[in-house]
Amino acid sequence: MIKIATTEIETRPRPRPAVLLIDPYVPGQSSAPGAAKIFKLSANETPLGPSPRAREALRAFADHLQDYPDGAATALREAIGARHGFDPARIVCGNGSDEIIHLLAAAYIGPGDEGIFTQHGFLVYKIAILAAGGVPIVADETNLTADVDRILAKVGPRTKIVFLANPNNPTGTYLPVAEIKRLARSLPSHVLLVLDAAYAEYVTRPDYSSGEELVSNSENVVMTRTFSKIYGLAGIRLGWCYAPPDVCGAINRIRGPFNTNGGAIAAGVAALDDKGHIEKAVAHNATWLAWLAHEIAALGIKITPSAGNFLLLHFGGETQARAADRFLLGRGLILRAVGAYGLPHCLRLTVGTEEANRLVVAALKDFVNFESRARA
Ligand SMILES: Cc1ncc(COP(=O)(O)O)c(C=O)c1O
Secondary structure (H helix, E strand, C coil): CCCCCHHHCCCCCCCCCHHHHCCCCCCCCCCCCCCCCCEECCCCCCCCCCCCHHHHHHHHHHHHHHHHHHHHCCCHHHHHHHHHHHCCHHHECCHHHHHHHHHHHHHHHCCCCCEEEEEECCCHHHHHHHCCCEEEEEEECCCEEECCCHHHCCCCCCEEEEECCCCCCCCCCCHHHHHHHHHHHHHHCEEEEECCCCCCCCCEEEEECCHHHHHCCCEEEEEEEEHHHHHCCCHHHHHHEEHHHHHHHHHHHHCCCCCCCHHHHHHHHHHHCHHHHHHHHHHHHHHHHHHHHHHHHCCEEEEEECCEEEEEEEEEEEEEEHHHHHHHHCEEEECECCCHCCCCCEEECCCCCCCHHHHHHHHHHHHHHHHHHCCC
């Protein structure tokens, strides 16, 4: 009989130690107790909502809830391919781009391997790297912007992936295409460069590219995209990547066989068909992003210029940022605290409806006045 020392007996199942190193992702708040009307400006959702065509497709899908979806999401990959001019065979869809990020990490990072992301980069990268048993490596930014040289300085023999959000959430900063190309060119060919272009549709800068031409012409660059932002479909969870064939092959092996649900496929296809809706959303964002940036800066609150659908507001310190958050919350305006991103003195504001945007500026004005009276 095998004897087991009492100290070796586990009293309950234990996850891998790396799992317990993960700080669970905490989404922005979505309630403002006591406020008569709530404006959720904490999750970079679109104030325009989804295309009516997507709503209709989802309603029609309700008659087919008993059926498994097409595990290959063929119709959706074809629709994405047609919209963007990509080979559908090089597209993989998933339950939000979060899932795609996790799949990439799971496929390419083994125990002890390193994944790089930037100082204020999207938090899911760290979670995905740790979940895969890897080591998260942080590359410092310069002026809240990813810095190619600092990323390259972190590349070592164990590096397997570089995750880069372009534009980044929560800073809103971006790297011009020339810098992205330099990064891709300078990385060793065995390192996968993941360009997370969740906010690409919003970017109006002429020197920006989501990086798709790099994906078309290389073996180690992947672009991830989402239907959660400009398409207004965050609730049904839909994301995708455009990737080299080998990368698609790898993540297709490990993904759940029906990871993209039927409602998401139907709504995604319909949403892609409504170009006018996206054009409206781009125009709304361009107008109100500029207006918010101008009005908020005029109040003496520093903002980081943003290429996305949100703005990073800088306060005098963590205490003041918290006070502003409470003040706005009292008026039903929910912003995103970004302490978890190493920015405790900041709040992130999503561009909202005209009503919400005007209310935010009015509330910030009152807050600034209130603070200066309190100091006097
Ligand atoms: C940079 C970035 N990447 C990915 C995502 C995740 O998007 P999805 O809803 O498709 O999982 C977000 C969502 O906030 C994001 O900001």
